[in-house]
Amino acid sequence: MEAISYERASDVAGAVRAAQQPGTVFIGGGTNLLDLMKGGIARPLRLVDVTHIRGLDTIGSLPDGSLRIGALVRNSDAANHPYVRERYPLLTQALLAGASAQLRNMATVGGNLMQRTRCHYFYDVAFVQCNKRQPGSGCAAIDGHTRMHAILGASSQCIAVNPSDMSVALAALDATVRVSGPRGERVIPFAAFHRLPGERPDLDTTLQPGELITSVDLPPPLFSEHAHYLKVRDRASYAFALVSVAAALQLDGNTVKNVRIALGGVAHKPWRASVAEQMLTGAPLTDATLHSAAAAALRDAHPQRDNAFKVQLAQRAIVRALKQAAGEPGGFA
Template identity: 70%
Template sequence: MHAIDYERATDPAHALRLAQDQHTRFIGGGTNLLDLMKGGVERPLRLVDITRIGLADIAELGNGGLRIGALARNSDTANHALVRSRYPLLAQALLAGASPQLRNMATIGGNLMQRPRCPYFVDTAFDMCNKRLPGSGCAAREGYNRMHAILGASEACIAVNPSDMSVALAALDAVVQVAGPRGNRSIPMADFHRLPGTQPQSETTVQPGELITAVDLPPPGFTRHTYYLKVRDRASYAFALVSVAAALELADGVVRQARIALGGVAHRPWRMPAAEALLVGHRLEDARSRAAAALLVRGAQAFKDNRFKIELAQRATVSALRRAGEVA
C-alpha cells in the first residue's frame, strides 16, 4: 500500500467537503475497501472516516415505512425489532451474508457500494480486467467463470454483484437517499446498480463526491410470506451461486402481489416484473412458479463453467416461492 491521508469527518456536510476529488474514498466499516487497498485494486490518496457523522439510526417514516441510516451496522439492522417484524426478508438476507464478525463491522451504505469479487478483478496479477484497466479485456469470459453472470452481462464484463442485502432491497422496492455537492437525490433500487455495458468500472449510479445517507423502505406489505434462499458452496462465509428473495401477499391461497429478485446471476439484483405478474391472481402452484422462473431467466447466456446456473436459478426460484407461501 502507498501512503494515504486520513481525515475524520464530523458531520455529513463536512464529509462532503472533504471528498470533492476523485482520489478520495469514504470509509465506514472498511470490510471491502481495505481488502481492495491491500491488494492494490483501490488506490485512494485520502480516506475520509465517516463513522462519527451520525447516520446510524433506524426510524419510522411518516408514511409507515422505515429509514435505515447508511452507517447502521448490518448486524444491528438484521436484529432491529422493526426490521424483523415488518421486513423479515431483509433480516434474512443480511444474516445470510458474510460472517458475524463482518456483519458487526459492515454498514448498510458500504454493503450497497461493495465491489464484485471476480478473481480477475481483485487479483492485480491478472492484467486483463476492464474494471481495473478499461479496454484491457475480460479474462473471465475465457477463464474460470463458475461464479459469474448469466444475465445482463456484456462483452466488457461478466462479474456479479456480491450483496445479499441488495437482493432483498430490490424485492422490497427500497429507495437509496444520497447527498452530494448538487443537493440530495433519491435513487430507487431498480436504478441504483448498473449493468456493465461498455463501462463496467461504474457499478452504481452514485456520482463522485456523493454520500449515501439512508435507505428508505416503503410501508410494509410483505410481512408474512417471504423467504430468502441462498445457494452456495458452504454454509458460512461464501458468496451466492444463486440467491432468491421471494415476497408474496396471499389471500385465501391466491397471490395478490409478488416480488422476486435474483442474486449471484448479474451485475445487479435481477428482477423482471412480467415474471412476478404471472403469479398474481392465481394460486401458488409449482407449475406456475416454474413458468415465472423460466421467464425470469429468459435470455440468459452461460459460459463454460456456469451453465448449471440457468437451471439452478429456476429451481431455486420455485423453492423460494414455495417456502415463502408456507411461512405464516
C-alpha cells in the same frame, strides 16, 4: 507505498466537501475497501472517515409508515432490529445470510451497497485484463473459469456478478437510496442504483462523484407474513451465492395478490424477475404456475462455458423460495 491522508468528517456537509478532492474515498466499516487496498486494487489518496457523523447510525419509522435505515447502521444491528425482524423479515434473512458474524458487526448498510465484485480475475492483479480495474484492458474471465459469473445482463466487457445479499432483498422490497452530494440531496430508486456493465463495467453504481449515501428507505411493509431469502452456495459458512432468491408474497387464499422476486449471484446488479412477477400476480399458487414463471425469469439467460447449470439452479431456487415464502415447502396441488 503511496502516502494516504486521513480526515474524520463530523457532518454530511463536511464529508461531501472533503470528497471534492481527487482520489478521495469515504470509509465506514472498511470491510471491503481495506481488502481492495491491501490487494492493490483500490489506491485512494485520501480517506474521509464518515463513522462519526451523527444521525446516520439510526433506524426509525417515517410518518407515511416507511422505514429509514441510516447508512452507518451496522449490518448486524439492522438484521436484529425488532421492527426490521417483524415487518421486513426478508431483509433480516438476507443480512444474516451474508458474511460472518464478525464482518456483520463491522460492515455498514451504506458500505454493503458499495461492495465490489468478488470475481477472482478482478481481485488478482496478475490478470492484467480486467475492465473493472482498467477500462479498455479486456476481460480475462470471459475466456477463463466462469462458474461464479453472470448469466443475465452481462456484456462483452464484463461478466462479473454483484456479491451483496442485502441488496437482493432491498431490490425485492422496492427500497430507495438517499444520497447527499455537491448538488444537494437526491433519492435513487433501488432498481436504478446499481448498473449493468455495458461499456463501463468499472462503474458499479449511478452515484455521482462526491455523493455520500445517507440512508436506505423501505416503503410501508407489505410482505411481513410471506417472505423468504434463499441462498444457494458451495458451503453454508461464509460463501458467496451461486444463486440467491429474495421472494415475497401477498396471498388471498391460494391466489397471488402481489409478489416480488429478485435474484443474486446471476448478474452485475441484483436482478428483478419482473416477468415472473407479472405472470404470478392474480394467478393461483400451484406447481405449474411457479415452474412457468421461473422458466420465464431465466428465458433471456446467456450462460458461460462453466455456469450453464445456473439456469436450472435459478429456476429451481425461485420455485423453492416462493414455496417457502408461502409456507408450503412440501408443494402445491
